[in-house]
Amino acid sequence: MEKPLILVDPLPRTLDSICDHETRSRLEQLGRLVISEDAAMPDDLVDRHLPEATLLLGQTAMPRDRIARASRLKAIFNVETNFLPNVDYAECHARGIWVLSPTSSFAEAVAESALGMAIDLARGITVADRAFRNGEEKFGLAGNERSFMFTRAPVGIIGFGDLGRKLRALIAPFRNPVSVYDPWLPDDLIRSHDCSPIGLDDLLRSSRVVFMFASVTTENQGFIGKREFELMRPGTAFLLMSRAAVVDFPEFLRQVESGRLIAATDVFPKEPVDAGDPVRHVEGLLLSAHRTGGMVEALHQIGRMVVADAELILRGLPPQLCRRADPSVASRLRSMPAGTR
């Protein structure tokens, strides 16, 4: 029997970047690969191969008419970990084509970084290193005037998807009371992770450390603004790990510059950041250049998850590791969460 045809169109990623050697071998075992490595697959190539294709790995545009011609297609894997609007999800759904993405690939990398940054803010690690280099260090107790223990500090998590849940698992030994705000999830699910479901305002008022993992949607842009920042108690640590657009960024900077809040951010309204951007000199802000997720290990996780699910699908079984596109949700998501580049 002929091996199934697999289209690989991973731009802006490359197949090499998302597959370690072993994963690549497993993929090659699965079928004949048609790969467009350095550029998007040309339309004529897509159109020529689609009728034979069983799997599509990549972000190729898949409008209704293309789907109609892809009569053998069993699954589309988005390897950017982001459901884009260039796929007709309803049509795929109607034809029983899985639309999948390994959205949790970056969760370990982002979550460990987020915890490192949270302890950094609580204990003043980077600030104290900078002071030491400037000859302004203070030893012992005197050096901890603005520090607090992360252990047992009340934690609030905004957005409880893969990243938030992984972070929650990592902090378990610290015994923090953890509140979660995520209006897309039932309370029982939140409780099953030993967290308390809570309203946004109450979360902001009661937490000493706030992790922002919420994706940007059509509905929540800038939903943390002046009013919300002022609900937080002075000295609260705020970690912006998803997208700059979920906060009123200028107000965010004002809060940190004024010393009311301390903060870390992995994302910026414009990336890269201008050379002269004053964000570079905010004292209480821990700066990270959209790098919490971009680890080789996380990228290789994309390949592992995609290939494992592809193996199942070709055996007639449902996928187990990737997330399935939910049409209603896919259309609400605006952009990719932090760490997915």
Added chain:
Amino acid sequence: MEKPLILVDPLPRTLDSICDHETRSRLEQLGRLVISEDAAMPDDLVDRHLPEATLLLGQTAMPRDRIARASRLKAIFNVETNFLPNVDYAECHARGIWVLSPTSSFAEAVAESALGMAIDLARGITVADRAFRNGEEKFGLAGNERSFMFTRAPVGIIGFGDLGRKLRALIAPFRNPVSVYDPWLPDDLIRSHDCSPIGLDDLLRSSRVVFMFASVTTENQGFIGKREFELMRPGTAFLLMSRAAVVDFPEFLRQVESGRLIAATDVFPKEPVDAGDPVRHVEGLLLSAHRTGGMVEALHQIGRMVVADAELILRGLPPQLCRRADPSVASRLRSMPAGTR
């Protein structure tokens, strides 16, 4: 019945620094306090009160003859968390006087800081913040060329007392294989904490992250020298959390300056550090001014542990929270571990 007499001689600490309000009240319930708050208790005061004293909180010299006169004494609590050579431990032992110290008071504070620093080294958090401030940041993958995942990285812990065990508990969700070198402990105890007992050389060769928590003893000064540093693989992260004297410090700096190792240190051969000390400018070194333990919460833990055990002892029960002085060990310890000031 008259309340027991309690001598309080906590220098270099003060009773206020180690007791929150509630703990102070509990202590006052226990007995009549004779306190020397700002200076060591004068000898004549000690000598006058000792025959009546039931408890001694502090670092008062207690040679054999004083112990002989302290006929009601039930316990001596060192509140510096350090067994000093000015107590005749054997004589206390012979007379059934508990000699105790709340040595684990600082474990939570030091361990969470150590974990924060370890993630910082693995993921380049402080280095990346500094680059960002200097206009040299790199976004995404490019910014992680020298980063590695702390998750699942092989960890080695040297010295497995309160600090090492607390750190081990905190990193459990990261699923690191953890090796421990501690020649004072039986293998089964190390295994019971889900760690592998291992020789020092093997630990250094196999770990990606090495935590140094060993106290200085008469036997182990400078036991990590050139030979040992060279056993570590390039890129290993070394965290010096106990005392500078356990390493050959100049060699340590050379290893980090050369880029072979990355490191964090909370301790220095001379504290405070001279203004012109070149240690301030070592690029791969995360600097902490002996401040990982010195948190108000940790100091208050001293009072809580001492008062809780004092309550038990006055009821005729054995103490449960403080460590008991082991004569043979007390004489080997040279100086206090990090975080105890």
Added chain:
Amino acid sequence: MEKPLILVDPLPRTLDSICDHETRSRLEQLGRLVISEDAAMPDDLVDRHLPEATLLLGQTAMPRDRIARASRLKAIFNVETNFLPNVDYAECHARGIWVLSPTSSFAEAVAESALGMAIDLARGITVADRAFRNGEEKFGLAGNERSFMFTRAPVGIIGFGDLGRKLRALIAPFRNPVSVYDPWLPDDLIRSHDCSPIGLDDLLRSSRVVFMFASVTTENQGFIGKREFELMRPGTAFLLMSRAAVVDFPEFLRQVESGRLIAATDVFPKEPVDAGDPVRHVEGLLLSAHRTGGMVEALHQIGRMVVADAELILRGLPPQLCRRADPSVASRLRSMPAGTR
């Protein structure tokens, strides 16, 4: 705006059996209920209401033509926790109708019972109680000649869905090495639960305690037969928690009667069991009358999960707690797993 119409046709369950008071209130908040409590909803009633119905809770037959008329239908919830062949899954899929079932409702109840039974077998609890009542007890060590420690014993789990994963979580503190055989799952998923993926034969050879949670499919009936039982080492404990049909039941009984294996079973080829069935007198067999799952708490969990997901769906969000029917799988499943009655 008029409240949505919700058809409730839960036979063989009743709405009261699956909803506690609070859940029932939440359901009534969601819409107008049309309930058929003691009998299956009559066809004419179904047909009359379907065009208005937004949700269907129950096991009502839903062939293609009915689905076509249910133009407002957003979701079908199977509350028997079992995907039946009387629904046209492909058509639901094509029309974007969720087909859902709270399959994990019984996981807590079954898993805690399975652990209790496993410790019972390892330590001889029920057997020893019976001996005591018969005047044949042996004290201390002599009473443990055939006992073994469940702690650290090699465990094998066959079938790693909700039940297997919950059991795995419950036994974590016992530090068992855990192997899993589940041909429907990728190895990485199994590893992410701290288990080793393994072939069936190796699992049987290497485990001291084997938990059978596999559902019956068209392919696996009687897949544990004489050959497989003989792979197990003498004294292995085998717990049959899913369906009698996955084993060769007469051979199973022979193995236990002969003393080669010890076992527990919650399921039988014919239920109820005949009065004279010799299964009642097998000495090494712990007998449970299909009761590990049938707890009021588990039934109420059905209602909680269904109502929580219904709330999300009516807000335009994807469900989070129920399992979604996978057409390919639904057609393979033959019958309901243990504990779902």
Added chain:
Amino acid sequence: MEKPLILVDPLPRTLDSICDHETRSRLEQLGRLVISEDAAMPDDLVDRHLPEATLLLGQTAMPRDRIARASRLKAIFNVETNFLPNVDYAECHARGIWVLSPTSSFAEAVAESALGMAIDLARGITVADRAFRNGEEKFGLAGNERSFMFTRAPVGIIGFGDLGRKLRALIAPFRNPVSVYDPWLPDDLIRSHDCSPIGLDDLLRSSRVVFMFASVTTENQGFIGKREFELMRPGTAFLLMSRAAVVDFPEFLRQVESGRLIAATDVFPKEPVDAGDPVRHVEGLLLSAHRTGGMVEALHQIGRMVVADAELILRGLPPQLCRRADPSVASRLRSMPAGTR
């Protein structure tokens, strides 16, 4: 240098029963063994060897005059795991002789058994097996009328030593709220195990499952009597795992016979139990013939712990695994806890 002399006088145990092959080899490496295997070591043999002995493993009487002649003795290891009144603890203390016992040897065996029995009581496992054998089983829900979920049920632990703490660790995944009554321990220690310190009456009133691990002392005989049993809510499960003497045993049986409580017991006022003792026929009582601790694995743990600590002591280091005798406590303890035979 001559190897140290080690006296081995383990009656009522034997050296073989407490040492596996590897442990025995390690012990023989440590020194020259003088062993009295089948009977207590004769006085003349003890007296002849004591002046040379460095270690004593066993329950040999050690009054003051013998200790005085044992000038090289460094440690006495009680291998019955029980501090007996035939040792002059104060004199040992005064001479710096460790008096030790591996009291936690039985903790794993007893705790897993206790958990198995607790689930058994909650879910009616043994009772249902007996009914099935008698042809009186009920299937499904009907068979669970008197069952309750152990998961999340309020648990009370009386006596929080090695056994209680091990049990607490084992039940962590069940998410029970856990209350502890132990008047010998500070509240902070109890809290550090994620338990709530509580008074005895409140524990009895609020718990659904009560574990009794308290040792018998001169002060607590029969401290659970009619008044205390009546504080418990109907249907409470009571597990007597330590000594029969801590309860009013006849009242205990009345409570279970009446159906008010369900219970398990590993201990009896008189062991072995008389053939005609009506305790054998109490329906709601799970019977265990003092066998929860008596596992070969637990006995071998004695040897492992003793030899590991002996190795340390001979190197001049303090012991780490055995418990040290506290003179004040040793004199209060009346008899050995369950599972130590």
